[in-house]
Amino acid sequence: MSTAINAPAGAPGENTAFIVLISCVATIGGFLFGFDSGVINGTVDGLRMAFNSSEAALGFEVASMLLGCAIGAFLAGRLGDRLGRRSVLIISAVLFLLSAIGAGAAHASWLFVLARVVGGFAVGAASVMSPAYIAEVASARYRGKLATVQQMAIISGLFAAFLSNYLLARAAGASTEALWLGHEAWRWMFWMQAIPSLLFLALLLVIPESPRFLVVKGRRAQAEAVLDRLYGAAEARTKLAEIEASLAGEQHRPQLSDLVNKATGKLRPIVWVGIGLAVLQQLVGINVVFYYGAVLWQAVGFSENDALLINVLSGALSIGACLVTVLLIDRIGRKPLLWIGSAGMSVALALMVVAFASGALVDGRLQLSDGMGRLALVAANVYVVFFNMSWGPVMWVMLGEMFPNQIRGSALAVSGAAQWTSNFAITVTFPMLLVGIGLAGAYGIYTVAAVLSVFFVLRYVRETKGKELEQMEG
Numbered sequence: 001m002s003t004a005i006n007a008p009a010g011a012p013g014e015n016t017a018f019i020v021l022i023s024c025v026a027t028i029g030g031f032l033f034g035f036d037s038g039v040i041n042g043t044v045d046g047l048r049m050a051f052n053s054s055e056a057a058l059g060f061e062v063a064s065m066l067l068g069c070a071i072g073a074f075l076a077g078r079l080g081d082r083l084g085r086r087s088v089l090i091i092s093a094v095l096f097l098l099s100a101i102g103a104g105a106a107h108a109s110w111l112f113v114l115a116r117v118v119g120g121f122a123v124g125a126a127s128v129m130s131p132a133y134i135a136e137v138a139s140a141r142y143r144g145k146l147a148t149v150q151q152m153a154i155i156s157g158l159f160a161a162f163l164s165n166y167l168l169a170r171a172a173g174a175s176t177e178a179l180w181l182g183h184e185a186w187r188w189m190f191w192m193q194a195i196p197s198l199l200f201l202a203l204l205l206v207i208p209e210s211p212r213f214l215v216v217k218g219r220r221a222q223a224e225a226v227l228d229r230l231y232g233a234a235e236a237r238t239k240l241a242e243i244e245a246s247l248a249g250e251q252h253r254p255q256l257s258d259l260v261n262k263a264t265g266k267l268r269p270i271v272w273v274g275i276g277l278a279v280l281q282q283l284v285g286i287n288v289v290f291y292y293g294a295v296l297w298q299a300v301g302f303s304e305n306d307a308l309l310i311n312v313l314s315g316a317l318s319i320g321a322c323l324v325t326v327l328l329i330d331r332i333g334r335k336p337l338l339w340i341g342s343a344g345m346s347v348a349l350a351l352m353v354v355a356f357a358s359g360a361l362v363d364g365r366l367q368l369s370d371g372m373g374r375l376a377l378v379a380a381n382v383y384v385v386f387f388n389m390s391w392g393p394v395m396w397v398m399l400g401e402m403f404p405n406q407i408r409g410s411a412l413a414v415s416g417a418a419q420w421t422s423n424f425a426i427t428v429t430f431p432m433l434l435v436g437i438g439l440a441g442a443y444g445i446y447t448v449a450a451v452l453s454v455f456f457v458l459r460y461v462r463e464t465k466g467k468e469l470e471q472m473e474g
Helices: 016-026 028-051 055-083 085-105 109-137 140-172 185-191 194-204 211-216 220-231 233-248 269-283 286-299 304-328 334-357 370-388 391-401 405-436 438-460
Strands: 360-362 365-367
Touching: 016 028, 016 109, 016 140, 016 194, 016 220, 028 055, 028 085, 028 109, 028 140, 028 185, 028 194, 055 085, 055 109, 055 211, 055 405, 085 109, 085 185, 085 194, 109 140, 109 211, 109 391, 109 405, 140 185, 140 304, 140 391, 211 220, 211 233, 220 233, 269 286, 269 391, 269 405, 269 438, 286 405, 304 370, 304 391, 334 370, 334 391, 334 438, 370 391, 391 405, 405 438
Parallel strands: none
Antiparallel strands: 360 365
């Protein structure tokens, strides 16, 4: 998982390669989330069979991780301030490893849900802490590019999981068939998560703590040593003085009450914009494709193997889309990418609705004509491409940049929790929507959300390209 960061030359002593390297290590948490999202995609049939789950119970089993994510994202800022950015990421790696083992071994629904919630806490904490860590070690010149690597990591994780699922299911004959040591393939899909978890843990042990955290804790010498490694001795002293000066101006510890405008008693408008971005990213239904992709394509007549192979294709296209974002985000800005992505998703989702609405139910499965089947397949992949070149990475970049310094941590915690909560709501309701109003109805809802997101971006979102974090207002 790597990408080229073509940034302008910095200070003479700046160790750009090292900064990029430790930023990539921090984003492996995103890789783990992506891997998990992809894994669950191929295990739905196994879960239904193992736990004899109803559609509502299945939806909760799949989505349970996201409850943990919401809690982890909400608490990550406070934990990061207390324990350190790197320490929170290390805890996340350990919890994710335990979750992977537990989910694969579970023989009761409640044990599976517990393991997933633990893993969710890890992913939620990492999703907030990774961008925070990157922002605190990276130069503003290529902050957007490095923050975009987080989404690339998520998509790389998805692709790796899709490929792993496909190979394991193919080796066993089906996800529900026994593979190695008498255990079903779907259990091995979860256990494969142990490999990136252990890699994440090992690499975290060799990267430095955030210099800003070290200064806050009064560990000035350690902070200067880290800054020296990042920027060279001369620049290190300058940056250390800047950090100390910015902290000297803070009169109190950040708290949630800072999000309320003291004059009006209402939530600050910029916080509402952050929550809107976070929620709309999920309301367009992207994680239905990520979590239920195999179920979706089987529902329109593809075999399990073909459905898993389609997921591999979607994962590869997503990586390509993220590369486009890396090239464009610091050139054309965040806002244009968002509204272009919204417009593209709206059209693609509308075409999917048209395709699904044309089908007929045969033995409880939606049957499409060859032409409409192809339209649905192409439109779904176009939708995934537009999402991953816009809302996927750019929403997280915006949340990391758009808030004023004094409320950034609290606003990011609230927005992150809103994102994961809406993710949970969309994920848990899809199986019920599938039974209740069908694929066309479900995707009709996501289409409306995508159209609304166009107007939201144009009306409320302010560009952050080229601005220093200290310049943000709201």
